[in-house]
Amino acid sequence: MAHEAQERYSNLVLAKVRKSLVLKDGVVFNNDYEGSPKAGAVKIPVRDTEVAVSDYDKANGITAGTGNTTYETMPIDKDKAVNEIIDGYDSQSVPDNLVADRLDSAGYSLAKQMDTDGGIVLIAGSTVKNETSLTSENIYDKIVDLKTDMDKENIPNDGKRYLLVLPDTMALILKDKDHFVKASDLGDAVVQTGAVGKIAGFLVIEWNDNTANLAMIAGHPRFATRAQEFSVPVHIQDLSGSGKYIGASAVQGRDVYAHKVLRSVAIRSVFAPGSLTVSAAAGSTAGKTVLTVAEAATGSFKYKVAPAVAAKVGDVYEGTELTSGTTQISVTAGQVVEVADLDSNGKVVKVGYHTVAATEIKK
Template structure:
């Protein structure tokens, strides 16, 4: 029974983390890499050139061309843990509710931490875009259209483009007639955590972008996320320890890393 409970607890935390996390794999980032994160580093592919298309001749065939895919070594530099004591008397006072609440909180807190670390990588390794003049209701749509055009000039696919926006910018978008709310786009969009679409971007509200960042525009092809649980979140009985009597703890550990592989495909709009 204890094992079944631990499995249930881990699933609860994982579900909460996935539901809260803005930077979801396959939507905002990719997890294409070679090697094991537990080894301390992995190799992330960077598609430097696209496969060339040549004319075909029935007699001579087509000329051979070379491609260029390099691999970046990415160190797994994030190692985060939760380790919170739950007093036995407190837990007994509110049977399963206190434990469930702290597990829920663990999933929520870990998601915010992961999102924050992803934002740091994006803003550090991406490319500054436009001026530092704050966006307004009148200028926001034109600015986002300019970002769309900029990504097209560096051959970022139109399908899958995303826009991470601060809560303030999301507020401006809600007042923009060009903004299409997620509720009008169908369940598939809503399930990704999107709040809408504008100028070809799927929009996500992200409260972890950092001070002065209004939005970040990009595509999952060039933003890698390498993650793995080292120790799944669980409830551990502390009886038998030298200090705690009748207590337990919510414990868990996560190792991961983010990597922008092409700075020109990530645009950061900041205000002064």
């Protein structure tokens, strides 16, 4: 019975997560992986080329080729927990409506954090485009440019391309009544994706993100993966044996997940008025990498490894000092590093991201 309750509670949380996510599975991320996230890593298929086509010889047939699908290991780097005390109730007598309320809240909070983590990974693994400014007069042209870039890279134009749009950019798109088509005019299939409409073939999804100067992200779900699973199913834990709590229980559970971009040219981030260009190289000490920023600092640079939230323009940045091309930092392969450009008051002006590869870490 306890196991059935855990499964039911976990399913309730997952349902809330899926409903609350802006960066939804099947719309922004795929779930094409092998293995269990609880094991700490999963295998994801990576294939940049399509099946080869050749002439058929009726007399001799055709020589069989071999597929070149490879599998990459995706470490599960996010481990989040739910642990909220419901005082005054033991595990057998917590009212169902109270449990449902706390599970609903847990699902919403988890979805919000998962969107933040997923967005940072998308940006760090994307091809970045910097624009001086975006206006209602040029926004459509800029979106068409994104479409053209993706067409040239043979990213499928099968109705699944998406455009994650921040509120200020969304306001510009809404003013373009000649090109923007509302979701209500496109049918239920579009509405169910969470899109608010379409423009230039992209599903338009409004996303309230705080990343400094980010305007929009274009992509296709085929080229970014999310893996998620409860490592400890959600349950009501009796705290009577704790030696501290009497007649109390808690909603507990652990969820593990990770995100990965599979092809940089398939995900495109647009910044206005701009972002930092960050690269990495192996340091001189084992386990270290060195970051280089192409742009000059406004005042100074600071960095964070695997940031919990994205840097926002005008915020005081509590990171570690970075000297471009010199500072050696500790990082593991696949981790995202955020570099912030700060003014003389230590406030964020611009930001840049880089996903560190194994070859960029000193062995």
